Amino acid sequence: MRKTMLLHPLAIRIAHWLNAFAIVCMLMSGWAIYNASPIFGFRFPAWATLGGWLGGAIAWHFAAMWLLLANGLFYLLYGVASGHFRRHFLPLRARDVMADARQALLLQLPHRPGVYNAVQKLLYWTVIALGMLAVLSGLAIWKPVQLEVLSDLFGGFDTARKVHFFAMAGIATFVAVHLLLVILVPKTLLPMVTGRGRSNEHAENTP
Numbered sequence: 001m002r003k004t005m006l007l008h009p010l011a012i013r014i015a016h017w018l019n020a021f022a023i024v025c026m027l028m029s030g031w032a033i034y035n036a037s038p039i040f041g042f043r044f045p046a047w048a049t050l051g052g053w054l055g056g057a058i059a060w061h062f063a064a065m066w067l068l069l070a071n072g073l074f075y076l077l078y079g080v081a082s083g084h085f086r087r088h089f090l091p092l093r094a095r096d097v098m099a100d101a102r103q104a105l106l107l108q109l110p111h112r113p114g115v116y117n118a119v120q121k122l123l124y125w126t127v128i129a130l131g132m133l134a135v136l137s138g139l140a141i142w143k144p145v146q147l148e149v150l151s152d153l154f155g156g157f158d159t160a161r162k163v164h165f166f167a168m169a170g171i172a173t174f175v176a177v178h179l180l181l182v183i184l185v186p187k188t189l190l191p192m193v194t195g196r197g198r199s200n201e202h203a204e205n206t207p
Contacts, residue, residue: 004198007114007191012084015075016192022071025050025064027172032057039161065138072131092121111185114197127174134167 008016028050035043036054051057079085096118103109104119111117116124140151140160154160182189191197
């Protein structure tokens with residue numbers, strides 16, 4: 001029998017929506033900062049940027065950065081301590097990713113509320129890694145003299161900027177795919193707001 005149960009604890013929901021807000025602010029302000037000194041042959045449209053001018057964009061970027069960093073640390077600590085990562089993001093096997101990716105391409109991948117398929121697991125681990133890379137490369141850009149060792153690890157200031165850009169591009173791609181999946185399976189949105197949903201599967205039922 002299908003019954004209503006807790007799919008997403010309050011801590012996960014808070015972290016999710018804070019991350020969503022912070023990432024959007026960082027992407028848009030970051031695009032404005034990029035436009036002030038492009039490293040490739042294009043600029044982002046003004047409507048997609050945040051801050052109005054370089055100083056404003058930097059202010060937004062740093063404010064969102066501290067929010068994202070604090071919230072990210074909380075999410076990582078909670079994910080490990082509560083067993084959320086172990087229960088929902090592991091195990092991750094290549095054969096499962098290939099099988100689920102094939103089903104997804106054929107639009108035959110079933111969705112069970114509160115249960116992550118192998119493709120979702122891979123995407124979440126990937127975006128966590130990209131987030132760490134973005135933070136480290138961002139610090140190397142922010143303080144290239146004070147954090148010279150970190151900057152050198154990225155091959156210098158210019159290379160760190162490119163690494164930061166591609167990490168940002170990867171996170172933006174994740175957000176776009178995430179939104180597309182919500183559009184394709186809209187019933188996943190409400191449980192991320194209320195925390196509860198209907199499922200035949202045992203999901204995460206501890207706060």
